[in-house]
Amino acid sequence: MKSSLRVRFAPSPTGYFHVGGARTALYNWLIARKAGGSFVLRIEDTDETRNAEEWVDGIISALSWLGITWDEGPYRQSDRAELYQKAVDRLLAEGKAYWCDCTREEIDRRAKERGGPPGYDGFCRDKHKLKTETSAIRFKIPRPGITVVHDKIRGDVVFDHDNLDDFIIVKSNGLPLFVLANVVDDIDMKISYILRAEEHLPTTPKAILLFQGLGVEELPIFAHVPVLVNAKRQKLSKRRDRVAVEDYKEMGYLAPAMVNYLVLLGWSPGGDREFLTVQEMIDLFDIGEVNHSPAFFDEQKMQHFNGVYIRELTVEEFVENCLHFLEKHDWWVGDSGQRETFSHIAPLVQERVSLLGEVPEMVAFLFQQEIDIPSDLVESVFRKDVKSGQILSEIKEIYAGLGVFSHDELSKVTRAYCDSVGMPLRKVQAPIRVALTGSKVGPPLFESMELVGREMTLSRLTSASELIGAPQP
RNA sequence: GGCCCCAUCGUCUAGAGGCCUAGGACACUACCCUCUCAAGGUAGAGACACGGGUUCGAAUCCCGUUGGGGCUACCA
Numbered sequence: 001m002k003s004s005l006r007v008r009f010a011p012s013p014t015g016y017f018h019v020g021g022a023r024t025a026l027y028n029w030l031i032a033r034k035a036g037g038s039f040v041l042r043i044e045d046t047d048e049t050r051n052a053e054e055w056v057d058g059i060i061s062a063l064s065w066l067g068i069t070w071d072e073g074p075y076r077q078s079d080r081a082e083l084y085q086k087a088v089d090r091l092l093a094e095g096k097a098y099w100c101d102c103t104r105e106e107i108d109r110r111a112k113e114r115g116g117p118p119g120y121d122g123f124c125r126d127k128h129k130l131k132t133e134t135s136a137i138r139f140k141i142p143r144p145g146i147t148v149v150h151d152k153i154r155g156d157v158v159f160d161h162d163n164l165d166d167f168i169i170v171k172s173n174g175l176p177l178f179v180l181a182n183v184v185d186d187i188d189m190k191i192s193y194i195l196r197a198e199e200h201l202p203t204t205p206k207a208i209l210l211f212q213g214l215g216v217e218e219l220p221i222f223a224h225v226p227v228l229v230n231a232k233r234q235k236l237s238k239r240r241d242r243v244a245v246e247d248y249k250e251m252g253y254l255a256p257a258m259v260n261y262l263v264l265l266g267w268s269p270g271g272d273r274e275f276l277t278v279q280e281m282i283d284l285f286d287i288g289e290v291n292h293s294p295a296f297f298d299e300q301k302m303q304h305f306n307g308v309y310i311r312e313l314t315v316e317e318f319v320e321n322c323l324h325f326l327e328k329h330d331w332w333v334g335d336s337g338q339r340e341t342f343s344h345i346a347p348l349v350q351e352r353v354s355l356l357g358e359v360p361e362m363v364a365f366l367f368q369q370e371i372d373i374p375s376d377l378v379e380s381v382f383r384k385d386v387k388s389g390q391i392l393s394e395i396k397e398i399y400a401g402l403g404v405f406s407h408d409e410l411s412k413v414t415r416a417y418c419d420s421v422g423m424p425l426r427k428v429q430a431p432i433r434v435a436l437t438g439s440k441v442g443p444p445l446f447e448s449m450e451l452v453g454r455e456m457t458l459s460r461l462t463s464a465s466e467l468i469g470a471p472q473p
Numbered sequence: 474g475g476c477c478c479c480a481u482c483g484u485c486u487a488g489a490g491g492c493c494u495a496g497g498a499c500a501c502u503a504c505c506c507u508c509u510c511a512a513g514g515u516a517g518a519g520a521c522a523c524g525g526g527u528u529c530g531a532a533u534c535c536c537g538u539u540g541g542g543g544c545u546a547c548c549a
Binding site for chain 1: 474
């Protein structure tokens, strides 16, 4: 049975979709799912100068990726002009709003002359002005008066109407402003629970006055969640901070890991728990437990979460998830041979990465015909260490004579070689690894050599030996 | 400036007046494990912003201070 609880997530498509929006959407989604209510997606695109269709696509794909599903919408405010017009006509007719043709300059000048706080002074309030080319419509704040916001997270917040200006609800170009469109839609869509970021708290009394002006008796429940901040503790901004959900997806974050991290930003299930399934989040989430203070979005911790989630994947799932990242490279053709090779190395890679985006560079040596050894490694591992040339040529002979080119055999003979020359395996493996993979770090060596195969392994060892013998560039 | 919100380790948090010698996680340090790198294990360092109350007792309640943030647009 559907409950009557209805929430909405109402982003504006004025930039890429960032993690703060994702967290707000997630909280809304959780309370809707918990109550068996409805989640409405509404695109607030009334500012035609800042909107772009690509941002709408971004919002939709990011929400889908995160698994935040909507029951209705996406509605677009740009399609709903009639509704706003009707509401404004009513407000005008009832004397709750008025036309104003003051310019910003005039308002500022009067404020300066007045010496008081800046802001609109109600100049046109009772002048019954008519519409002109440049006039806008303002809402008439009832004076005197106070409005109390009953906030689920913050308790009662009292606003004195003396501190509220008669704000504009319709621009001179005829388009509604955010508060108005918001309230009209919330009424029309029967939104019963408004959960949004704290930055909206100061405009909430205006919204409430609008609800009342439009004849609504039972207000929705309000809850203002703390904002997400950057390292300088400023509100996350689309322009300033690179925190697009889409970017994280492309770095190789897993959606469940991101959701798990996000839900913890401002909320905790209590005790020492951190890892939760979506169902547990739905069951346990309680808006009253949400923190009051801003939270820093810590990528490092999210990455750690991602590593944990990656390691919890089955190997098949891991392989499946890696494909997208492998396909970005020209050495990956994705035929059955490559896929099989990758499947063999996958378990060893899976426990070594915390982002799927790290996978390709870790396995590239398996698929590239020619590997590139960085000059600094040639210098430090091959040339600076005088034993390297000897190790490479001797181990090559041993490998060449191997009956079965398997990781067990490779391990056995390499360890025997270590004993014979009195060097630790730690030392011996270094030049071999660099020769084989072009890197000092990577998956376990013997498994890697087995997968690369005898022929290619030997030729890379030979190339490396030649590199050592060659004159320095 | 005005209005509003907020305040526990560097970060995210646990904490609902005695369970707190303040717990966990990320990051950090050391050690163990180890073919590199990870992962894992063990240990360590690290916080109740400050000042007043209330109370037998305060991280927890109240007030103030300080600090941070948000809003103050014909943006959302």
